[in-house]
Amino acid sequence: xxxxxxxxxxxxxxxxxxxxxxxxxxxxxxxxxxxxxxxxxxxxxxxxxxxxxxxxxxxxxxxxxxxxxxxxxxxxxxxxxxxxxxxxxxxxxxxxxxxxxxxxxxxxxxxxxxxxxxxxxxxxxxxxxxxxxxxxxxxxx
Amino acid sequence: xxxxxxxxxxxxxxxxxxxxxxxxxxxxxxxxxxxxxxxxxxxxxxxxxxxxxxxxxxxxxxxxxxxxxxxxxxxxxxxxxxxxxxxxxxxxxxxxxxxxxxxxxxxxxxxxxxxxxxxxxxxxxxxxxxxxxxxxxxxxx
DNA sequence: TATTGTTATACTCTATAACTATA
DNA sequence: TATAGTTATAGAGTATAACAATA
Numbered sequence: 228x229x230x231x232x233x234x235x236x237x238x239x240x241x242x243x244x245x246x247x248x249x250x251x252x253x254x255x256x257x258x259x260x261x262x263x264x265x266x267x268x269x270x271x272x273x274x275x276x277x278x279x280x281x282x283x284x285x286x287x288x289x290x291x292x293x294x295x296x297x298x299x300x301x302x303x304x305x306x307x308x309x310x311x312x313x314x315x316x317x318x319x320x321x322x323x324x325x326x327x328x329x330x331x332x333x334x335x336x337x338x339x340x341x342x343x344x345x346x347x348x349x350x351x352x353x354x355x356x357x358x359x360x361x362x363x364x365x366x367x368x
Numbered sequence: 369x370x371x372x373x374x375x376x377x378x379x380x381x382x383x384x385x386x387x388x389x390x391x392x393x394x395x396x397x398x399x400x401x402x403x404x405x406x407x408x409x410x411x412x413x414x415x416x417x418x419x420x421x422x423x424x425x426x427x428x429x430x431x432x433x434x435x436x437x438x439x440x441x442x443x444x445x446x447x448x449x450x451x452x453x454x455x456x457x458x459x460x461x462x463x464x465x466x467x468x469x470x471x472x473x474x475x476x477x478x479x480x481x482x483x484x485x486x487x488x489x490x491x492x493x494x495x496x497x498x499x500x501x502x503x504x505x506x507x508x509x
Numbered sequence: 510t511a512t513t514g515t516t517a518t519a520c521t522c523t524a525t526a527a528c529t530a531t532a
Numbered sequence: 533t534a535t536a537g538t539t540a541t542a543g544a545g546t547a548t549a550a551c552a553a554t555a
Binding site: 510518519525526528 | 539547
Binding site: 292296 | 515
C-alpha cells in the first residue's frame with residue numbers, strides 16, 4: 228500500500244505540524260485560539276450569517292454560538308439581526324478585532340520567515356509555486 | 369514591513385491549514401484527537417518518560433497526565449515505573465494503540481495523496497526536497 | 510414543517526497551583 | 533531543596549439534543 232510519495236506526504240504533514248505550532252503560538256501570544264484567529268481572518272472583509280460561518284469553518288452552530296459569545300464579550304466581534312430574515316443573525320468584526328487580527332498576522336509572517344529563509348531566493352520562488360499548485364481553491368484569508 | 373516572501377509564508381500557512389484539516393478528520397474518524405494521534409506517532413518506536421514526552425509535545429506535565437489517562441483507559445497506551453529513577457514513569461504504546469495509529473496513518477496518506485498527485489513525479493521530488501530543507505530537525509515520525 | 514439560532518449538558522484539551530514521593 | 537508525576541480546578545473548544553422564534 229505504501230507508494231513512493233509517502234515521503235512527500237510525511238514531509239507535508241511534518242511541515243504542517245511545525246507551521247501550526249508557529250501559528251498557535253502567535254495566536255496564543257495575542258490571547259487568541261487558532262479558531263478565533265480563523266474567525267477573525269474570515270470576517271476581516273465580510274459580514275456573515277451564523278449558519279454560513281459555521282459551515283465555512285466546518286463547525287456546529289452551537290459551537291459557533293459559544294465562540295462568538297466569547298469574542299463578542301471581548302469586543303472583537305459583534306452580532307446584529309440579519310436584514311430580510313427575522314431568524315438570522317449576522318456577525319461582523321469590530322475595529323478592535325480587526326486591529327488584533329492584523330497584529331497576529333504580522334507576527335505570524337515574522338515568526339515563519341526564519342523557516343522560509345532557509346532557502347535561497349530562487350528556491351523560495353520554486354517552493355511557493357509548487358505549493359500554490361496543490362493548494363485547494365477556496366481557502367479564505 | 370512586508371517583504372517579498374510574504375506570499376510564500378501565506379502559501380505555507382494555507383497548505384498547513386488544509387493539511388491539518390485532513391489530519392484532524394482522519395484522526396476524528398478513528399476517535400482520536402490530533403494530540404492523541406501525535407502521541408501515538410511519537411511512541412510508535414520508543415518508550416518515554418512523562419516529562420520527556422510532555423517537553424517533546426510542548427505541553428504541561430499535568431496536561432499529559434490527563435491525555436495518557438484517557439488513552440490508557442482505552443487500552444492504547446500503558447504506564448510503567450521507569451528503571452533507575454523511582455520518581456519517573458515510562459509511557460509506551462500497546463499493540464492495540466499501534467494498530468490504531470497505523471490505520472490512521474494509512475488513511476492520512478490516502479487522504480493527502482490527491483493533493484500531492486496534483487504534481488508530476490519530478491515536481492513531487494522537488495517539493496519533498498525543498499520541504500525537507502526547511503523542516504526543523506527533531507520532528508518525530 | 511423546516512430552518513436559524515441559542516441553551517443545556519457533557520467530554521476533551523489545556524494551563525496553573527497545590528500536593529506526594531523520590532533524589 | 534529540586535525534580536517527577538498526579539490531582540484539583542478552571543476555562544476554551546467541541547458535539548448532541550432540546551428548545552424558541554421565524555419562515
